[in-house]
Amino acid sequence: MFYRLSAVHKDAYTEASSSSASLQDDLIDTDKPVKFSTSDASKHSAYDTFFQKTNAPWYQIHIVSASIAVFLLYFLVFREENDIDVMMKKSIWERIPQLHQQDLQCQIEQGKQLGTDVSKLEQELEELHKKYQ
Numbered sequence: 001m002f003y004r005l006s007a008v009h010k011d012a013y014t015e016a017s018s019s020s021a022s023l024q025d026d027l028i029d030t031d032k033p034v035k036f037s038t039s040d041a042s043k044h045s046a047y048d049t050f051f052q053k054t055n056a057p058w059y060q061i062h063i064v065s066a067s068i069a070v071f072l073l074y075f076l077v078f079r080e081e082n083d084i085d086v087m088m089k090k091s092i093w094e095r096i097p098q099l100h101q102q103d104l105q106c107q108i109e110q111g112k113q114l115g116t117d118v119s120k121l122e123q124e125l126e127e128l129h130k131k132y133q
Contacts, residue, residue: 097128097131097132101125101128101129101132104121104125
């Protein structure tokens with residue numbers, strides 16, 4: 001029979017014999033901390049986590065690294081600018097003028113609530129109205 005361990009991950013099970021004494025030995029007391037030196041975690045090394053043996057051929061890492069390097073060279077160095085690159089260099093206010101208007105209106109409203117001078121913001125808002133209408 002398999003009995004669930006309450007203090008361990010939900011998918012962890014242990015095989016217990018039918019005697020109640022061995023069943024009590026297999027269950028972990030959840031009120032006490034688990035001692036690291038006696039747990040299975042003390043036998044696990046970080047090397048095993050990051051460097052697991054695989055069935056990959058020895059040259060796979062070289063091919064993947066070279067492919068990534070070629071892609072990065074093309075994308076970051078040799079590629080010519082296109083329309084999207086030019087558009088991305090513009091500020092958000094140039095791409096979406098309505099957003100700039102809304103932002104200025106919010107800044108003016110907040111400035112009035114705080115009692116600060118908003119005349120420059122109002123001038124900028126008027127210039128935007130003239131420019132886009």
